Amino acid sequence: MSLDEQLPxxxxxxxxxxxxxxxxxxxxxxxxxxxxxSKRKPxxxxxxxERSMRxxxxxxxxAVINIxxxxxxxxxxxxxxxxxxxxxVADALCDVAxx
Numbered sequence: 001m002s003l004d005e006q007l008p009x010x011x012x013x014x015x016x017x018x019x020x021x022x023x024x025x026x027x028x029x030x031x032x033x034x035x036x037x038s039k040r041k042p043x044x045x046x047x048x049x050e051r052s053m054r055x056x057x058x059x060x061x062x063a064v065i066n067i068x069x070x071x072x073x074x075x076x077x078x079x080x081x082x083x084x085x086x087x088x089v090a091d092a093l094c095d096v097a098x099x
Contacts, residue, residue: 053092060089 063078075084075093084090 050096053096056089056092057096060084060086062089062093064093 061077061079062084063076065074065076066072067074075090076082077084
C-alpha cells in the first residue's frame, strides 16, 4: 500500500480554503498573534528567599525557648533538644515571618 493510498483524498476546494486560512494567520498582525502566547511567570526574589529560609527553619526543627527567671532566649532543635548555634538559622528564624 503506497503513501497516496493511505492518505485521505482531499477535495481541491478544501485545500484552497485551508491555504487561505493559513495565509491569513501568517499575514496577521504580530500583536494579535502575541496575545495568544502565554507569558512566563516573573521571578519573585523575596518569595524565593522566604521559602528557602522557611525550609532552613523546618529542616533544623528550630524552636525558641524563653527561660523565665533570667529572661534568656535560646534556639533549640525541638526533636533532639540540642541548642542551635548556626547564624543562618537564627537569621531565618528572626527575619522571616513563619508559621
